[in-house]
Amino acid sequence: MKETLIKYIPKKAIPLVEYLINKHQVNLKIVSQRQTKHGDFRRMPDGRMLITVNNNLNHYQFLLTLIHEIAHHVTHQKFGRVQPHGKEWKTVFQHLMLPFLEPEIYPTQILPYLANYLKNPKASTDTDVNLSLALRNGKAEPGKIFIFEVPNGNVFQFKNRLYKRGNKRRTRYECLNLTNKRVYLFNQNAEVLLIQ
Template structure:
């Protein structure tokens, strides 16, 4: 398993990941991009567990997602039934992630943002706009932009539909779908294709 994972994570993190997987063996699948999530942790009725991670993530986002999902597994092993992103998961995620917060693994510009995120990690790294934006700089040029980067009134494509960016409402942007004229709310760091 570590041989396959080593293609997706920073070279200096491989040994640490291997140590976690020796202590907590489980099935990890690398899958095609999903628009709504970077990875997930699943358990069946018979308590079989599996982690899936998108194959299109840059090495730093991949590692962060892997450790996020491993924290779900560790939390499940220890506690069985708790809130998915409750205090038990947060503690396990922090504990697993701390050894990786190292300039030999993550670029120095990401380290303070990641340390800040780990103070009180959320269900998605996407909830931290600064961290998401910094991680995105390490992506291959995908032709996508964050919606907060677009000018007011910009036209963009999302899931094969065309939208016009409108006003911000607290943390989300009101965007009008051009064909139906219905208004939808977009998270400020939603990735869209500009037209």
């Protein structure tokens, strides 16, 4: 397991992650990138619990996603069926993440955002714009930009569909789908392809 983990998480986190995987008998599968999620936890038909994490995440995103999913597993073991991101999961996730809040694991430019996010963790780290940007080192994937960088009124491509960026609401951008003329709300750190 160590040989696999070293490719995906910070080196100093490996002993802690190995301990959690062994203690909770985690079945981990690293999968190709999925558009809608970084990872997931599910019960298999044979009763085993499976955690999957996308292989395209950087070390810091991968570690956070893995602990997020292990927290689902531990919550299921302790409480049975509860709200997926309810108070039980939040408490377990916070508890599991505490040992990783070290500058030897997460750089000091990420730690304050991570600590703030963990006060009341949400279903997706991407909903916390500051943390999401810090985890990505402020950079979108090569060839893409963040939606907040798209000038108002400009056209961009997202999942092979064209949109026109509109106004910002409180935390999201209104964007007009140029095919069906419906308005969609985009998270402010969505990565898109700007159309010139």
